[in-house]
Amino acid sequence: MSEPLIDLRQISLQRDGQTILDRVDLQLVPGRITTLIGPNGAGKTCLARIALGLMQPSAGTIQRRPRLRTGYMPQKLRIDESLPLTVDRFLWLAQPGHEDDRIAALKRTGVAHVRDRAVQKLSGGELQRVLLARAILRKPDLLVLDEPAQGVDVVGQNALYGLLADVRDELGCGILLISHDLHLVMAATDQVVCLQHHVCCHGTPEAVRLDPAYLALFAGQHVPADNLAVYTHDHDHDHDLHGNVHGCDDPHHHHAHDHSHEHSHAHQDGHKHD
Amino acid sequence: MIELLLPPLFAGLAVALVAGPMGAFVVWRRMAFFGDTLAHGALLGAAFGIAVGISLYPAVVMVCLVMALVLVALQQQRHLANDTLLGMVSHTTLALGIVAVSLQPGVRVDLFAFLFGDLLAVSWKDVAWLAGGAALILSLMILNWRNLLSLTVDEDMARVEGVPVVATRILLMLLLALLIAGAIRTVGVLLITSLLVMPAASARRLAKTPEQMAAIAALLGLIAVIAGLALSWQMDTPVGPSIVLAAAAVFLGTLGKRTVS
Numbered sequence A: 001m002s003e004p005l006i007d008l009r010q011i012s013l014q015r016d017g018q019t020i021l022d023r024v025d026l027q028l029v030p031g032r033i034t035t036l037i038g039p040n041g042a043g044k045t046c047l048a049r050i051a052l053g054l055m056q057p058s059a060g061t062i063q064r065r066p067r068l069r070t071g072y073m074p075q076k077l078r079i080d081e082s083l084p085l086t087v088d089r090f091l092w093l094a095q096p097g098h099e100d101d102r103i104a105a106l107k108r109t110g111v112a113h114v115r116d117r118a119v120q121k122l123s124g125g126e127l128q129r130v131l132l133a134r135a136i137l138r139k140p141d142l143l144v145l146d147e148p149a150q151g152v153d154v155v156g157q158n159a160l161y162g163l164l165a166d167v168r169d170e171l172g173c174g175i176l177l178i179s180h181d182l183h184l185v186m187a188a189t190d191q192v193v194c195l196q197h198h199v200c201c202h203g204t205p206e207a208v209r210l211d212p213a214y215l216a217l218f219a220g221q222h223v224p225a226d227n228l229a230v231y232t233h234d235h236d237h238d239h240d241l242h243g244n245v246h247g248c249d250d251p252h253h254h255h256a257h258d259h260s261h262e263h264s265h266a267h268q269d270g271h272k273h274d
Numbered sequence B: 001m002i003e004l005l006l007p008p009l010f011a012g013l014a015v016a017l018v019a020g021p022m023g024a025f026v027v028w029r030r031m032a033f034f035g036d037t038l039a040h041g042a043l044l045g046a047a048f049g050i051a052v053g054i055s056l057y058p059a060v061v062m063v064c065l066v067m068a069l070v071l072v073a074l075q076q077q078r079h080l081a082n083d084t085l086l087g088m089v090s091h092t093t094l095a096l097g098i099v100a101v102s103l104q105p106g107v108r109v110d111l112f113a114f115l116f117g118d119l120l121a122v123s124w125k126d127v128a129w130l131a132g133g134a135a136l137i138l139s140l141m142i143l144n145w146r147n148l149l150s151l152t153v154d155e156d157m158a159r160v161e162g163v164p165v166v167a168t169r170i171l172l173m174l175l176l177a178l179l180i181a182g183a184i185r186t187v188g189v190l191l192i193t194s195l196l197v198m199p200a201a202s203a204r205r206l207a208k209t210p211e212q213m214a215a216i217a218a219l220l221g222l223i224a225v226i227a228g229l230a231l232s233w234q235m236d237t238p239v240g241p242s243i244v245l246a247a248a249a250v251f252l253g254t255l256g257k258r259t260v261s
Helices: A044-052 A087-094 A099-108 A124-137 A154-171 A205-210 A212-219 A225-230 B002-028 B032-052 B056-074 B082-103 B111-116 B124-143 B145-153 B155-160 B165-187 B192-204 B210-235 B239-255
Strands: A006-015 A018-028 A033-037 A059-064 A070-073 A142-146 A174-179 A191-196 A198-203
Touching: A006 A044, A018 A033, A018 A044, A018 A198, A033 A044, A033 A154, A044 A142, A044 A174, A044 B155, A070 A124, A070 B155, A087 A099, A087 A124, A087 B145, A099 A124, A124 A142, A124 A154, A154 A174, A191 A205, A191 A212, A198 A205, A198 A212, A205 A212, B002 B032, B002 B124, B002 B145, B002 B165, B002 B192, B002 B210, B032 B056, B032 B082, B032 B111, B032 B165, B032 B192, B056 B082, B056 B165, B124 B145, B124 B165, B145 B155, B145 B165, B155 B165, B165 B192, B165 B239, B192 B210, B192 B239, B210 B239
Parallel strands: A033 A174, A033 A191, A070 A142, A142 A174
Antiparallel strands: A006 A018, A006 A059, A191 A198
């Protein structure tokens, strides 16, 4: 395996007295799609933001390859309606240059037809493709996508993930993908890291899918809460914080975060053995 | 007679020219309340100037710049929402300014001039300062245009793409503070935000790009200043409020126009 683009070791993050990330390791390498998967509030966005340098961890080491070019697709854009901004100008902001490059990038992601439209007026799927076009325009070494499939139907999601794999092949870049649904990203991803404040399990998607830790983490979405106690854990867990973990997607605004409580699994009194 | 109007006219035009593009950012970034707060701090600056015996406008500029930095720092905290914070700072400084002015023994400050502008009293020397300040602000905005715009679109994306986000944000705040300190002469503390917001809001419907919006806002601001001065001259009304009314009339005029994009 080639030299990592980013090597995160033993990353911990505390915020307002709560542990959001607990000694997480993550290596991102060129040409590999890594998917961070975990329930809402598991610290996925925080970890991605730390990898991007948008946030500082409380502890741990970060090694970035020198002159690393990163591209970032945030969960959503909040551009005020008062800003007259066409898709073309939006791309120009990332990479001023010849407009042919911008047209080519839009064609590559299949949205050349929205070039003159206002960014604020795009549908969810169009916006994701425009964001992807903007990211590949910069020819990044590492591309980070936070829940890219939100607001996109299943067909659109499959197409988007397929496109992502093509982009990886063309640019040879590393990709970090955040998702809360493994099934959707299964086909596109090379490696899965299952996160619930700490790394529960990691490996190929096939391996993770069968891992008891993964099953325990996601079973709660479909099984009534009192059935959950049957899942026993054979490794250290520290799940006493869910429900009111602060989100990382938006440090400037201070708003109620959309945690869903669907993952209310039953190991509040988790134990640790170090 | 008309030559008496020339310094006020040029002072107003210099301010409106910069208020256009700056106002566009105020609208895009929803900083109107922020501008208001800075303007209210200007009165505190005047009181400070009187207290330490330096001339008024340097003191106002200084206090506005310091307030901009303090507000940027205060906004980093997450306990209070921004508008709550600004609401407190804004009116505290306004009240403090008025109390401080009233405490100065033997000094009478024309509060009305501060609150509503004193454009007719500007001299050619003031015009030179305002023109210089306007040129400085405009050139810094143009030099940093792409960074400023990237910041406005998405700060995280800008930072990942290598834009010096914090420095750019501070630059924008300082330029805004500088403009407000200068513009107090034209429309005063209480009306300054309108000169920022109204031309930009009017320009929105006419513009297809951010640059067009900034340029059209500058143009509409110039028109409002000329029309306001003319109104004031004809009807003998206070200049600052007349300019604001003209700007409001311009906005109403653009409402009929369909949005371009």
